[in-house]
Structure formats: structure tokens, C-alpha cells
Amino acid sequence: MNDTSGSAMAMRRPPQIPPAGKLTSLSSVFRRVKAEIRSRIEGARLQRRVEQGFRLVPERELEICYEHVIRRLQAEAGGEPLGDYLEFGVCHGASMACMHRVAGALGLRDIRYVGFDSFAGLPPEADEPEEGPWRRGYYRSTRGFTEQFLTDAGIDWKRTTLIEGWFDDTLTEETRQRHHLRKAGVIMIDCDLYSSARRALDFCAPLIVERAVILFDDWHAANLAARGLGEKRAFDEFLAANPDFAAERLAGYTKNAEVFLVRRSAGSR
Numbered sequence: 001m002n003d004t005s006g007s008a009m010a011m012r013r014p015p016q017i018p019p020a021g022k023l024t025s026l027s028s029v030f031r032r033v034k035a036e037i038r039s040r041i042e043g044a045r046l047q048r049r050v051e052q053g054f055r056l057v058p059e060r061e062l063e064i065c066y067e068h069v070i071r072r073l074q075a076e077a078g079g080e081p082l083g084d085y086l087e088f089g090v091c092h093g094a095s096m097a098c099m100h101r102v103a104g105a106l107g108l109r110d111i112r113y114v115g116f117d118s119f120a121g122l123p124p125e126a127d128e129p130e131e132g133p134w135r136r137g138y139y140r141s142t143r144g145f146t147e148q149f150l151t152d153a154g155i156d157w158k159r160t161t162l163i164e165g166w167f168d169d170t171l172t173e174e175t176r177q178r179h180h181l182r183k184a185g186v187i188m189i190d191c192d193l194y195s196s197a198r199r200a201l202d203f204c205a206p207l208i209v210e211r212a213v214i215l216f217d218d219w220h221a222a223n224l225a226a227r228g229l230g231e232k233r234a235f236d237e238f239l240a241a242n243p244d245f246a247a248e249r250l251a252g253y254t255k256n257a258e259v260f261l262v263r264r265s266a267g268s269r
């Protein structure tokens with residue numbers, strides 16, 4: 001006699017296949033967890049290499065470039081304060097420390113240093129094929145590691161602020177107000193991605209009062225600029241959206257970097 005009671009039916013029922021939508025969301029959770037684990041392992045490995053002297057930027061070349069940039073801004077500013085140093089993509093702090101060393105050696109003790117980073121590595125947008133060779137979670141540091149690195153580099157914390165979080169959340173009018181950001185002098189774009197660079201440039205637009213120098217660390221990385229992508233795309237769009245700015249190309253500091261002096265036309269101030 002067939003047993004048709006509920007419990008026996010349940011025992012004989014074939015395993016339930018989750019609906020397609022559920023499978024997709026499960027696999028995307030799995031991908032995110034995998035990326036997070038990889039990011040933490042790679043981040044810790046990178047921090048150990050930094051402790052042993054490795055840097056994500058070529059310090060000597062960058063310092064020479066910063067010196068030229070400062071002298072050029074001084075020549076144009078005619079004694080006016082140069083403005084703040086804003087950095088988008090602080091990671092361990094090497095490029096910020098370079099600027100601090102150079103400005104200090106030139107006797108500039110009034111520049112403020114404001115650095116933005118998730119300290120969780122690159123955002124999910126990094127996984128978009130058009131964003132280049134990077135992936136979400138690359139270049140993870142921790143705020144504590146970076147603060148120690150900058151302290152060891154002799155940073156003046158009275159003039160330095162690190163703003164932690166995704167640019168989507170931190171690059172806001174409220175941040176400009178809260179930190180009394182009024183004028184940028186030197187802007188370092190070292191956040192690799194088109195999307196991050198675009199957000200950083202939009203945030204800086206009202207802070208370029210007369211002029212500022214913008215350094216792009218990864219302009220030519222992975223042939224992105226030649227394909228109209230990456231930081232070049234972000235800068236082209238930024239200039240198109242702000243027709244009162246004119247850009248003059250300056251000497252870079254690596255084969256991947258580009259540096260521009262951006263001036264606001266007198267009539268639009």
C-alpha cells in the first residue's frame with residue numbers, strides 16, 4: 001500500500017532547485033565574500049611590503065615633480081596662499097608624505113593636507129571591464145596603518161585630515177563646509193578608476209578658485225588614455241562640463257602620469 005502521508009511524501013520529494021534569481025544573488029554574495037577575503041589577504045601582504053620599503057609611487061620622481069609644481073604655483077600666485085593639498089586615493093600615505101616633505105623643505109607651513117580614501121581598497125566599480133586592470137578591493141590599507149606611516153614620515157597632524165569612506169558618501173558639499181575647504185592648490189588623483197576620478201574632479205571644481213595643479217597617477221595605465229578611458233575620460237568630461245577652465249600640460253613624473261595646470265578664466269570668478 002502506498003503511503004501518501006505528508007512526511008513520507010516530503011522524504012521522497014526531489015531536492016528543490018532555488019529559483020534562478022536566488023541562484024544569481026547567492027553567486028553574487030559568494031563573489032563579494034571571495035573578493036573581500038582576497039582584498040584582506042592582499043592588503044596585509046602589501047602592508048608588509050610597505051614596511052620593507054616598497055612604495056606604490058616613485059618617491060624621488062614625485063618629489064621632483066611636486067617641487068616644480070609648487071614653484072610654478074608660487075610664480076603665478078604672487079604671494080597669495082597656494083591653497084590646500086587634496087589627495088584622492090591615500091592608501092598607505094606615500095604620495096601625501098612626499099608632498100609634505102617637499103612643501104616643508106620649501107618652507108611652506110600653511111598648506112593643509114586633506115586625504116580621501118575608503119581604506120577598504122577600490123570600490124565595486126573596479127570590476128567593470130572599462131575601468132581597466134584593477135578589481136574591487138585592490139590597494140586595501142587600514143586607517144591605523146596609514147596614520148602610523150604618515151606619523152613616521154613626520155606629518156603635521158594639526159594640518160592633516162584623513163576622510164574615510166567611499167567617494168560617493170564623502171565627496172559632498174557637507175564635507176567642503178565641515179572642513180572649511182575653500183581653495184585647492186595641488187590635487188593628486190591617485191584613485192585609478194574613471195568613476196572615482198570623475199567624482200573627485202567634480203568635488204574639486206568649486207575649489208579651483210584661480211588655478212590648481214592636478215596630478216593624475218594612472219592616466220596612461222593599461223593604455224586607458226589611448227582608448228579614451230580612465231582618468232583621461234574623467235578629465236575630458238570635467239573640462240567639457242566646466243568651460244571656464246583651461247588646462248596646460250606640465251611635465252609628469254612617470255610614463256603613466258600626466259600633470260596639468262588648470263586655470264579659471266578671469267571673467268568667471
Ligand SMILES: C[S@@+](CC[C@H](N)C(=O)[O-])C[C@H]1O[C@@H](n2cnc3c(N)ncnc32)[C@H](O)[C@@H]1O
Nearest residue numbers: 089090091092094095117118121166167191196
Ligand atoms: C593606488 S592606491 C593610492 C596609492 C597612494 N597614493 C600611495 O601613495 O600609497 C588607490 C587608492 O584609491 C582608493 N579609492 C579609489 N576609488 C575610491 C573610491 N571611490 N572611494 C574611496 N576610495 C577609493 C583605494 O582605496 C586605494 O587606496
